[in-house]
Amino acid sequence: MGGGVGGLIAAKNLAQLHPSVDVTLIEKSPTYVSNFNANLYIGGLITFDEISHTYDQLVASSPIKLIRQRAAAIDRKKKQVSLASGEALAYDRLVLSPGVDLRYDSIPGWGAEFEDLMPHAWKGGRQIALLKLRLDAVEDGGTIVVLAPPNPYACPPGPYERVSMMAHALRAAGKRNCKIIVLDPKESFSMQGLFEEGWESHYPGMIQWIDASIYETIQSVDPKTNTVVTGFDTYRNAALVNVIPAQVAAAIARDAGLVDETGYCPIEAATMRSMIDPDIYALGDACLGGDMPKSAYAASSQAKVAAAAIATDLLGKPPASNSYESVCWSEIERDDAVKYASRYELRDAEIRLAASTVSQMGETAELRKANQQEKFRWNQTLVADMFS
Ligand SMILES: Cc1cc2nc3c(=O)[nH]c(=O)nc-3n(C[C@H](O)[C@H](O)[C@H](O)COP(=O)(O)OP(=O)(O)OC[C@H]3O[C@@H](n4cnc5c(N)ncnc54)[C@H](O)[C@@H]3O)c2cc1C
Incomplete structure (x- = not known):
């Protein structure tokens, strides 16, 4: 269930490597807009078409049966998924990779009814397109306020790559007097030194990051007047407010x-099997992946482990060795991408960080450009693995 990164990679691995398994994919949207490329679109580095994918080629070229409907409920006792149409679908094993939901109640004054006034652009193509339209309409000298989310959330460096891409788009349009203020409930964020160094060199004076020890709390927002009230200051008549809420x-x-009390699905580290229901495997952003970040790379890595574990479980195949990896590339400016690459191992029945490398401050322009090219190659491979 879920035709995003985790669901598609798991489905394709099962269908291709174990043809005796009948694989059905349930996905509610006709088009998948890849979040993991959304920031590049917002920066104007790629087009909306390049981040939009249909399932047509997958259906034509693989034995996977696609059900284009919303899954309404899971009846775990009967091992059935009921669809929005009312039809029920039986399963032997269910792979669950539905991603995250936004906590609309996490910002006072904001809510689903205001997402067009203060877009999140964290889910769904319509919102991503809306944020880009709104950004392009900001006039020179305008102030943009970005509310960053608390941990855990999809893509740890994502909000900061977004801010970088916003600044890139504004400067490319000659709007050098705009300001972007990031209000962050966290004390620090992923690859912070690298982002701040990049902001200083590419967009001097344009981006201001403030953590909650300074602004205290977000007391309220007023979507109708684009106002953000914090314990310390009030931002009135912002040109744009991008609310990235808790998830x-x-x-x-x-x-x-x-899910457990964290709001995410606890899993057995070796297999991605749900700790709550042994017939279900939970992947990607929806699961508690130990030390792994919620990234597309991680979801794909988890999906391969789950597919192998299901083959062992259903077909008695020998257990596969499980290795988990993630790489998060972030674009600070065109041709200036940084990356955090990590490998994970099983320790004390948890997925724990085994080794990692991260970009360094002051690296050469060639190295940063090579990172960007590496990211584009990875994107192409992932999209091909998912949709063809
Ligand atoms: C702005 C942004 C930037 C990002 N940048 C990067 C990046 O640079 N690199 C990176 O590695 N990761 C990045 N990510 C994170 C990455 O997109 C996610 O980690 C990844 O998509 C998770 O895969 P998933 O399968 O868990 O969920 P998703 O890919 O979100 O897929 C979930 C699917 O489930 C479907 N679904 C949900 N509920 C139902 C239901 N009831 N019935 C039927 N279908 C349902 C949804 O429609 C969706 O297609 C970014 C995320 C964001 C928001």
């Missing part, structure tokens, strides 16, 4: 009782 596993997982 939890998608409703289908929560409603089926597959």
Whole structure:
């Protein structure tokens, strides 16, 4: 369930490597807009078409049966998924990769009814397109306020790559007097030194990051007047407010009782099998992946482990060795990408960091450009692995 990164890679691995398994994919949207490329679109580095993918080629070229409907509920006792149409679908094993839901109640004054006034652009193509439209309409000298999310959330460096890409788009349009203020409930963020160094050199004076020890709390927002009130200051008449709220596993997982008190699905580290239901495997942003970040790379790595574990479980195949990896590349400016690459191992029944490398401050322009090219190659491979 879920035709995003985790669901598609798991489905394709099962269908290709174990043809005797019948694989059905349930996805509610006709088009997948890849979040993991959304910031590059917002920066104007790639087009909306380049981040939009249909399932047509997958359906034509693989034995996977696609059900284009919303899964309404999971009946774990009967091992059935009920669809929005009312039809029920039986499963032997269910792979659950529905991503995250936004916590609309996490910012006072904001909510689903205001997401067009203060877009999140953290889920769904419509929101991503809206944020880009709104950004392009900001006039020179305008102030943009970005509310960053608390941990854990999809893509740890994502909000800061977004801010970089916003600054890139503004400067490319000659709007050098705009300001972007990031209000962050966290004391620090992923690859902070690298981002701050890049902001200083590419966009001097344009981006200001403030953590909650300074602004205290977000007391309220008023979407109708684009106002953000913090314990310390009030930002009135902002040109744009981008609210990236707190997140939890998608409703289908929560409603089926597959999450713990964190709001995410606990899993057995060696297999991605749910700790709550042994017939279900939970992947990607919706799961508690130990030390792994919620990234597309991680979801894909987890999906391969789950597919192998299901083959062992259903077909008695010898257990595969499980290795987990993630690489997060972040674009600070065109041709200036930084990266955090990590490998994970099983320790004390948890997925724990085994080794990592991260870009260094002051690196050469050639190295940063090579990172960007590496990211584009990885993107192309991932998209091909998912949709063809
Ligand atoms: C702005 C942004 C930038 C990012 N940048 C990067 C990056 O540079 N690199 C990186 O590695 N990661 C990045 N990520 C994170 C990456 O996109 C996610 O980690 C990844 O997509 C997770 O895969 P997933 O399978 O868990 O969920 P998703 O890819 O979100 O897929 C979930 C799918 O489930 C479907 N679904 C949900 N509920 C139902 C239901 N009830 N019935 C049917 N279908 C359902 C949804 O429609 C969706 O297609 C970024 C994320 C964001 C938001």
